[in-house]
Amino acid sequence: MKKYNPQALEKKWQSLWLKDRIYEPNLDNAKKPFYNLMMFPYPSAEGLHVGNMYAFVGADICGRKKRMEGFDVFEPIGLDGFGIHSENYAIKIGKHPKQHAADSEKNFYRQLASVGNGFAWEQKLETYDPEYYRWTQWLFIQLFKAGLAYRKKAEVNWCPHCLTVLANEQVIAGECERCRTIVAKKQLEQWFFKITDYADKLLAGLDTIDWTEKIKIAQRNWIGKSEGAEIDFVLTGIRGQENGKHALKIFTTRPDTIFGATFCVISPELAQSWLDVGWQTSDDVRAYIKDALRCRAGADRRAEEKEKTGIFSGINAVNPATDKEIPVWVSDYVLAGYGTGAIMAVPAHDERDREFAQKFNLPVSDAPLIEFDEAIKKAGGKRTTNYRLRDWLVSRQRYWGAPIPMIWCDSCTKWMPEREENLPVLLPDVKEFRPTGTDKSPLANFPEFYQTTCPECGGAARRETDVCDTFLDSSWYYLRYLDPKNNKEPFSQDRARRWLPVASYIGGAEHSVLHLLYVRFISIALHDLKLADFAKNTGGEPMPRFRAHGLIIKDGAKMSKSRGNVVNPDEYLAVYGADVLRMYLMFLGPFDQGGDFRDDGIKGITRFLFRTWDYYVNEKRDASISNEVTGRLAHKTIKKVTRDMEELQNNTAISALMVLLTQMEREPDAFADSVFLLMLAPFAPFITEEIFAQRGSRETIHKGPWPQYDPAKTIDDTFQLVIQINGKVRDIVSVATDITEADARTLALAREKIKMALAGSEPKKTIFVPKKLINLVQ
């Protein structure tokens, strides 16, 4: 009697697989490439947690099945280790980020190796490796050369806790995505990527890709395309100015409501710009503008809790539709960054305008609507399109990132990229890496870093001291995986053409408007710039199929360190082994739904694998034995499991395997014996490999072949005919599959139970559904 000992056999197979390189596809010659990508983790404080493992295992199961179906599966893994998150943790534990990276790298790879995934370890990468970020810098330079990276002074989001600027996408309801601190506004000169140039392409591409609908909607909303009009309202009553000399340009998506516009509102920023060019106004108005701008800098303008404020500017505007003079107000409920920073207020149709009108006792006019284009014509406006999407702010005033490879020369008076042959611009190994709290990166304290020579005139010049947003690191990693040691080019075009676009991408939905938008933007831009051509057929879309996995919850809440409910897989792996933990996680529920991690459910899976072991290892039986019922069930199970796995419904696939095993234990069948093990292999790679070897195979089970079913054997000769009276089940009888309606009716009427229930009356109508039921309607 051999005992199932998961720890010993898992260790053994891990090293044998590594030695035999069974998960390393031939990247240059693969005939049926299948790029199975999962979002790479950032090596966080706690190490790999069960939620990460859930995502990786779900993706791996899909890849393992493809490998058994004969595909050359490439399943790379790496670490997204640059960035504020890692740096903050390093600061907290008093380590240098570089040291922390080295430590967590070791721990992460050890954990990742233990979960039983078919990772292509030879292609691993880390974003903080100079050989990686050298090419992140190269990417920055290509965008700069194409005019897609630019430097601009603008109002930006500043996190007073992280002490850096943030991209719009990293501000959630006015708070820093990472630390939940209320974000302030600052006027700073920063590097931006022109993602807004790609708004339409990013929007159009969504219709062509097979992604979770939720993510597509989130991206559409984020891009926020709205069709509307810009209309000039002629201004009157400006002190010291002739009437009609100036006009106010407003943006509206509802020009059809223009007859109801009873006042205009401009943003404090627009008002300030008027002051800057000499607008003379009262001290009260000046005070309001100053105050509103200061509030914005302090960022206490979160929508819901704030009552509207504002002040009459003293200026009037002529509504071009009604020719009536209406007042122009200044209020911070109008945003500077959207449209023209000015609106016509229609309190009868817009809730915010109504609230404002009520507070300040402004007129409300329930004027009739007119047709959209007619309104624009009447008002002398023009159609325009506005986007919510802002350009991607990529500079960060922090240490732990790829230095932005740009140089400022005082004599050439311009920004220039570092020469590509000088890349990487190495992140210096400095002791004082903490954020400075000014608007400068810590690197600005190191002349030995920033003092350089101008790439054009050779004179003294100064390096940019900000570093790149981590999302730039992760915007192209899938390309580098194909060739992580390439020191001549960022990626191999040949390999990219062979392997890309990515066949299956799996990751968390929390990146719907961050990573998943940036990764599309960068790929589409690379195609436009002729720097890549691997996805010509998908319009540059790098990942035509994406699925979001659900979250693993513990005690009713998302796992987090502060709640103290993080589950580390190590302890479970030590007790139960990877096979049990993998299957347990998959059995919780559908992959896109996640589930609640609780110890009590593990028992069922443990029992199942022990039964499997006993069935194959300890119960010797005649290998030629065959059983009709079990054989047929095996064919049906292949059909169901194959389909369920394609839909990532691993929970029901596992339940079908449980049903099959129970039947095999009752009535063994040689065909079922062989296919059961193959179907179990993606879920429980270790135990199946061991049993396969013990049954005498010299090959790995993981190259398949995936079992095929005989469609004829999935159809039964008989079925359970449900007999209903008025839609209620009254009897069930086993009949031939091809029974006719007439025969079914006769049979049903002859049944004792039916006779009793009908009590002698004749059914008026009969509904017959082949292979399902007969319904007698009285």
Add this chain to the structure above:
RNA sequence: GGGCGAGUGGCGGAAUUGGUAUACGCGCAACACUUAAAAUGUUGUGACCGAAAGGUCAUGUGGGUUCAAGUCCCACCUUGCCCACCA
């Protein structure tokens, strides 16, 4: 406030196209094995009535469509996620 989901046993969850609601697993109960317990195995397990046969009621609530509704339509309640003064 806007957008998108989800509400099914004691619990996690099943249910191809509208066609046997509660698969599979946990838990629970009885039995077997055992000196005993654990483990394992077998059987049972939505609620109510009934000795049984059988019946009635059950998929958040209330309506509707249909021979037939967890599934489709309308209204409402609860809840989760995303976005949020974007004119």
